[in-house]
Amino acid sequence: MTSYDQVRYPNWPNPRTHPGHLGALAQLLGRPAAPATACRVLEIGCSEGVNLASLAVAAPESEYLGIDIAETAITRGRALMAQAGLDNVSLKVADVREAHGVEGTFDYIIAHGVYAWTPLSVREALMEALGRHLSRDGIGFLSYNVYPGCRVRQTIRDYVTYILDGISDPHERMAEGRSRLEYQMDGWSPEHAFQKALIEAAENILTRPLEVLFHDEMGPWWEPQFLSDVVGAARVRGLAYLADAHPASLNDGLLPSVRFDAARKLTGGDWARFEQLCDFTDLRPFRWSLFVRDGPPIERIATPDRVAGLWASAEISRVASRADTKRHVFKSSKGAELETDSDTLGELLTMLSRETSVSLEGIAAHSDVVEAVLRLYVNEVVTLSTTPPIYTRTPGEQPLASPVARAQARAGEDTLAGLHHKPVRLENTFWTSFVQQLDGKHNRAALATFISETAGKSLDEAAALVPAALEEVAGHKLLIA
Secondary structure (H helix, E strand, O other): OOOOHHOOOOOOOOHHHHHHOOOHHHHHHHOOOOOOOOOOEEEEEEOOHHHHHHHHHHOOOOOEEEOOOHHHHHHHHHHHHHHHHOOEEEEOOOOOOOOOOOOOOOEEEEEEEHHHHHHHHHHHHHHHHHHEEEEEEEEEEEEEEEEEOHHHHHHHHHHHHHHHOOOOOOOHHHHHHHHHHHHHHHHHHOOOOHHHHHHHHHHHHHOOHHHHHHHHHHOOOOOOOOOOHHHHHHHHHEEEEEOOOOOOOOOOOOOOOHHHHHHHHHHHOOHHHHHHHHHHOOOOOEEEEEEEEEEOOOOOOHHHHHOOOOOOEEEEEOOOOOOOOEEEEEEEOOOOOEEOOOHHHHHHHHHHHHHHOOOOOHHHOOOHHHHHHHHHHHOOOOEHHHHHHHEEEOOOOOOOOOHHHHHHHHHOOOOOOEOOOOOEEOOHHHHHHHHHHOOOOOEEEEHHHHHHHHHHOHHHHHHHHHHHHHHHHHHOOEEEE
């Protein structure tokens, strides 16, 4: 029995692993990738398979395989797939160090949160699996803690593993770990630079579920990596470093960069060496590294034609222009204000504020608009994908919620997989019950009856609440178009 059989790890969809997003990034860098709607995906360390299930809902023609050594997680995952009616996802109990369980090649291979929490034998097997099973145009995804940014977090791990020495019960370790860390935080002073960094890191750790603390900071293996070492291990397997899946890291990679040019005498123009230098400068603690089969040099600067065929999405709204602003003004969901005098860009942003996604096919001829979109992309205002999302912002007469979300709600989960491939937390049992009613068979009158019986409202009062309730669910990206 593994520690993951003893303590369940939170299992949520990870937006950075979405084949549509990975394919878009590869396309911007001039590399082909399999379509997200017709591909083979392998996830190593899949846990309960929620990440794969979330992908499978939107791409029934694709094939998904997940392997994990935790039998309990795989059993739960298989039950979820059955409840959601997903027959394009297979989950297997398997160790990546053993050959059985994985056959053929895959267009996307995902290993999220595995590489830095396992012994050397597993890390070597992971790289070997990428080298053996990645298709010709495949993309491999590895996420892991990195040095030197993890030095602060390592101090916290050193502390909790020391202070918990001799405590073996998992639940006691979690409770005592939180208590001791909170106690130690009071002993660190924000006036001391390193101690201030420790306080901030500890606060971040304690915002996450205790189960994450148990597995991530208290686990038997905690091996942060240098990017250069990971890239070197991949190169031995015939793999080339493509980029980081975090769009912000491409700020110097998709657009002309003074910083990249200034570092040439130290890097020789090598992108991986440049990012390693950036890690020393930025003290980045985590990476989402992408690898492809070695081949022609990767063209880092995106040309306007590479956005053709991509889809853009954004959480923005139009606001009134003022005397001190340009003609077109928008605000992102995170509060950033965007303004432009370009009518072409203004029209695109207006469409993004109204639609779930917009095709970029028509803007390739406008290099200035393409550059603006790429800048919004690396600043994470705009999301780019090779395929449009399947969620809707406009509930119909017989609303249909994601079958994965409905299955999770039936299982008593309060964090569901949204159709934007992100976790969605529902605040109370009413919402998890309401989501279960959205099966495409219940019309608004039936939903009013449900609210009336559940919330103790009159039928008229309940009917008046239905539109707002559906808007709430649609806002969480849980309704299928």
